[in-house]
Amino acid sequence: MAEYVIYETVAVLQINNPPLNVLSHHVRRQLMSGLQQALQDTAVRSIVIMGKGQIFTAGADVKEFGTEKALSDPSLPTLVEAVAASNKPVVTAFHGTTLGGGVALALASHYRLAASSVKIGLPEVEIGIVPTCGVSQRLPRLVGLQTAVQMIVSAQTMSAQQALTTGLLDKVVSGDLLSEAVGFAKSVEVQALADRRVGSRAVPGADTAEDVLDAARKRLVRRSRGAIAPLTCLQAIQASLLPFETGMKREAELGQYLWTSWQTGALRYAFLAERTVKRWYLPGNKTVNYRTAEPLVINSVGVLGAGTMGVGITICLLQAGLKVVLIEANKTQLDKAVTLIQRSLGGRSHSKQLSHQAMQLRATTDYRQLGEVDLVIEAVFEDLALKRKVFQQLDSVTKPQAILATNTSGLDIDKIASATQRPDKVIGTHFFSPANVMRLLENIYGRHTSPETIATAMQLGATIGKVGVLVGNCPGFVGNRMKGLNFTEAMFLLEEGAEPQDVDKVLEEFGFAMGPFRVSDLAGGDVHWRRRIQAGLTTEQGPPPNTPLLYRQGNRYCPLADMLCMQGRFGQKTGAGWYRYESGSRAALPDAVVHRLILKHRQDNGLQRRNISSQEIVERCLYPLINEGFRILEEGLAAGPQDIDVIFLLGFGWPRHTGGPMYYADKVVGLGILLRCLEKYRALHPRSAHWVPSSLLQTMATQGTSLTAWAAGSRL
Ligand SMILES: CC/C=C\C/C=C/C(=O)SCCNC(=O)CCNC(=O)[C@H](O)C(C)(C)COP(=O)(O)OP(=O)(O)OC[C@H]1O[C@@H](n2cnc3c(N)ncnc32)[C@H](O)[C@@H]1OP(=O)(O)O
Numbered sequence: 001m002a003e004y005v006i007y008e009t010v011a012v013l014q015i016n017n018p019p020l021n022v023l024s025h026h027v028r029r030q031l032m033s034g035l036q037q038a039l040q041d042t043a044v045r046s047i048v049i050m051g052k053g054q055i056f057t058a059g060a061d062v063k064e065f066g067t068e069k070a071l072s073d074p075s076l077p078t079l080v081e082a083v084a085a086s087n088k089p090v091v092t093a094f095h096g097t098t099l100g101g102g103v104a105l106a107l108a109s110h111y112r113l114a115a116s117s118v119k120i121g122l123p124e125v126e127i128g129i130v131p132t133c134g135v136s137q138r139l140p141r142l143v144g145l146q147t148a149v150q151m152i153v154s155a156q157t158m159s160a161q162q163a164l165t166t167g168l169l170d171k172v173v174s175g176d177l178l179s180e181a182v183g184f185a186k187s188v189e190v191q192a193l194a195d196r197r198v199g200s201r202a203v204p205g206a207d208t209a210e211d212v213l214d215a216a217r218k219r220l221v222r223r224s225r226g227a228i229a230p231l232t233c234l235q236a237i238q239a240s241l242l243p244f245e246t247g248m249k250r251e252a253e254l255g256q257y258l259w260t261s262w263q264t265g266a267l268r269y270a271f272l273a274e275r276t277v278k279r280w281y282l283p284g285n286k287t288v289n290y291r292t293a294e295p296l297v298i299n300s301v302g303v304l305g306a307g308t309m310g311v312g313i314t315i316c317l318l319q320a321g322l323k324v325v326l327i328e329a330n331k332t333q334l335d336k337a338v339t340l341i342q343r344s345l346g347g348r349s350h351s352k353q354l355s356h357q358a359m360q361l362r363a364t365t366d367y368r369q370l371g372e373v374d375l376v377i378e379a380v381f382e383d384l385a386l387k388r389k390v391f392q393q394l395d396s397v398t399k400p401q402a403i404l405a406t407n408t409s410g411l412d413i414d415k416i417a418s419a420t421q422r423p424d425k426v427i428g429t430h431f432f433s434p435a436n437v438m439r440l441l442e443n444i445y446g447r448h449t450s451p452e453t454i455a456t457a458m459q460l461g462a463t464i465g466k467v468g469v470l471v472g473n474c475p476g477f478v479g480n481r482m483k484g485l486n487f488t489e490a491m492f493l494l495e496e497g498a499e500p501q502d503v504d505k506v507l508e509e510f511g512f513a514m515g516p517f518r519v520s521d522l523a524g525g526d527v528h529w530r531r532r533i534q535a536g537l538t539t540e541q542g543p544p545p546n547t548p549l550l551y552r553q554g555n556r557y558c559p560l561a562d563m564l565c566m567q568g569r570f571g572q573k574t575g576a577g578w579y580r581y582e583s584g585s586r587a588a589l590p591d592a593v594v595h596r597l598i599l600k601h602r603q604d605n606g607l608q609r610r611n612i613s614s615q616e617i618v619e620r621c622l623y624p625l626i627n628e629g630f631r632i633l634e635e636g637l638a639a640g641p642q643d644i645d646v647i648f649l650l651g652f653g654w655p656r657h658t659g660g661p662m663y664y665a666d667k668v669v670g671l672g673i674l675l676r677c678l679e680k681y682r683a684l685h686p687r688s689a690h691w692v693p694s695s696l697l698q699t700m701a702t703q704g705t706s707l708t709a710w711a712a713g714s715r716l
Helices: 025-040 076-084 101-108 123-127 135-143 145-154 160-166 177-187 206-224 229-241 244-259 262-276 308-319 331-344 367-372 384-397 413-417 451-463 479-496 500-510 516-523 525-534 560-566 592-604 614-634 641-651 661-669 671-684 695-703 707-714
Strands: 002-007 010-015 046-051 090-094 097-099 111-115 119-121 171-173 285-289 300-304 323-327 361-364 375-378 403-406 426-431 440-445 467-471
Touching: 002 025, 010 025, 010 177, 025 046, 025 076, 046 177, 076 101, 090 101, 090 177, 097 101, 101 135, 111 160, 111 177, 123 145, 123 229, 123 262, 135 145, 135 229, 135 244, 145 206, 145 229, 160 171, 171 177, 206 229, 229 244, 229 262, 244 262, 262 641, 262 661, 300 308, 300 367, 308 323, 308 331, 308 426, 323 331, 323 367, 331 361, 367 384, 375 384, 384 403, 384 413, 403 451, 413 426, 426 451, 440 451, 440 641, 451 467, 467 641, 479 500, 479 516, 479 560, 479 592, 479 614, 479 641, 500 516, 500 614, 516 525, 525 560, 560 592, 614 641, 614 661, 614 671, 614 695, 641 661, 641 707, 661 671, 661 707, 671 695
Parallel strands: 010 046, 046 090, 090 111, 097 119, 111 171, 300 323, 300 375, 323 361, 375 403, 403 426, 440 467
Antiparallel strands: 002 010, 426 440
C-alpha cells in the first residue's frame, strides 16, 4: 500500500509494500489516489514521494507482467504521467535501492533527492523490456545521451554521488530523509515549475549525438548475440532527440514490440528461476526442503588445495567475511596462492597493510590446523582415489560435527563419502571457474547426505553470493552430464563436413559467448581427455586394444579430440588445440593442421563430406543436451526445469534471452517439434543413444503438456 501523511503544507506519499516496495497494482492505486487528494487539497502546496522500509522501490512488479494487473488502471505509465502533469511541485526522495519504475517516478517529478547510500539503476534490459514510462525520453534530457546509454543498456547501478554529478539528483542528504525531503519541498513551493519539467528540456550535447549512438550501436551489435532488447533500448534513447511527445510515442511502440516478444518472457523466467531454486527440495522427497532443514552456523571454513579452484574459493569465502584455513602440501604453491589471494582482496599493493578480509586467512601445510573449522571444501586434483584418501584424512583431523564438501565436477559423491565415518556430512560443492567470479554453485547430495548438510551448503552458497542449485548424484551431475553431449555432437559434425570455426560461429550467433571448440581450447582439452582415459574410452596411445576407431562402448565415437591431445595440442595453454594461438594472444585462429587432420580422418574412414546447415548445427549440438535434461528430471536428479536452466545460464554461458535449455525447448522450439527432430536424428544416427527421446519428453509432447507450467505447479 501507499500511505498519505500531511506535514503542514507538504503531502507525503509513502510506498509501503514490503519487502521491496514493488509498484504492484494496489500500490499504484493508492499512490494515484494520494496524488489526487494532494492536488485537490488547497492546504497542500507540495508533494513528496518516498518509500518505507529498506528501499524506495525495486520498480514495477515483475510478477504482475503477463497478467491483467500489469495494465489495470492506473497502469504505471498513467501514474507516472499524472506525477509529471502535477501543478504542485513533486519531490521524489529515495533511499536504499531505486530501480526501474521508481526511477520513472523520480524523472517525472520536479525534484529528486536521495540518501547518500542510494543505488539507482535501470535493470529493464535484463528482463528484456524498454524502460518506458518516459525513462528513455527524460533520462537523456537530464543526464545526456552518453550517461543515459550507459545506464539503460548496461543496467549497472549508479551511486548517489555519481547521480548527483551527472545531474540525475538535485541533492544528496545524509540526515533523516523524511525531514530533509519535507524541508526541501517547502523550500521549492514558490518556485516556477515550467523549467523543472524534464520533458520540456532539450537533450544536452545533441550535436555529438550521432557519434555517441553509433559507437554504442557498434558495441551492442558485437555483444548482443541475438538478444533484441539492448538495440531496441538504444533506438528508444535515440528517439529522445525528437520532440518529447513524438519520442514518447516511439518509446511506447518500441516498448510494445519488446513487451510482446518471446525473449521478454524468457528473461523474466530467468530472473524468477534464479530465485525459485533457492526454495530447494529433494526431488524424490519433498518433505526435505529449505523450510524443514536447518543449516549449521558456519564461521570458519577449511579449503584443501591451493590450485586455481582452491584460490578462487578462498577468495569468495574471505570476501563474505568468513575465516579460512587454506591447506596446501606444496609450500611454494601455497605461497603463490597467498600472494594471489592478497592481491585479489586489495591488500599489500600500496601499503604493508593487509585488508581486513585477507587477515582472516590462515595458510599452512599442516592438515591438523583444520581441527576447529566448521566446514571443509576439498579442492584437490579431480581423481577419485586421491579424493577418497584425502577424505579419510579429513575425517580424522576435523571435529566430528564438521561438514566435508568436495569440489568435484562429476565424481561419485557416495564413493567419496564412503571413505569417511560421516557420510551424512559429505556433500558435493561444484564451483565453476573462475570460482570467485562465476555465480553458480552446483550442490550435490549423496545417498546419505543429511538435510542439515544440504541446508548448510545451500546457505553457504548464498552467504558467498552464489546461486546454489541442488542436484542429485550421477556422473557429471546435471551440468557436465548434459554439456558433454553438446561437444560429442559438435565433433560428429566435423566428421560429416563442418570445420570447428563453422560450428563455433553458429552457436555464437545463437547467443553463446564461445562455441564448443573455443571453450574446449580455453578449458584445456587434456582435462576431458584424462576423463575419457579413466572411463576406458581411449588410452594415451589411441583406442584401447581391439576397439573400432569410430565406436566405443556400443556408441558412435569421434576420436579427433584424442588425436589432438596425443599431439600435445591441449588448447590455449599449449598455443594450439582446435585452433592455433599466436604467442601471448587469446585470439582463436583457424589452423590448417586441424583442417588436414579432419580431412585425413574423413578419408581414412570413408566419411563423406556434405554441407551442413546452421539449423542442423543448432539442432545437433543442443537437442541431445535438452533430451538429457528431460532424462535428469525423469530420474529425479533435479527438482525442476528451473534448476537445470539456472545451471546452464550461470555456469555454461547459455544465452539468457532464450531462458535456458529447458525453457527454450518448451517455449521456443516446442516439445512436439523437439520430439520429431530427435526421432529424425535417431533414425539417421542409430548408434548414438542420446537421440533416443526421454519418456518424460514423449509423454509431455504427446499430451501437449507445457514443461514450465507443469514445473510451476509442482514447485514448493
Ligand atoms: C509496466 C511498465 C514497464 C516498464 C517500466 C518499468 C519497468 C520496471 O520497473 S521493470 C522492474 C525493474 N526491477 C527489477 O528488475 C528488479 C530486480 N530486482 C532485483 O534486482 C533484486 O530483487 C533487488 C536488488 C531489488 C533485491 O535483491 P535481494 O535483496 O537479493 O532480493 P531478491 O532478489 O531475492 O528478491 C526478493 C523477492 O522479491 C522479488 N522481487 C524482486 N524484484 C521484484 C520486482 N521488481 N517485482 C516483483 N518481485 C520482485 C523476488 O522475486 C523475490 O521473491 P521470490 O523469492 O518469491 O521470487
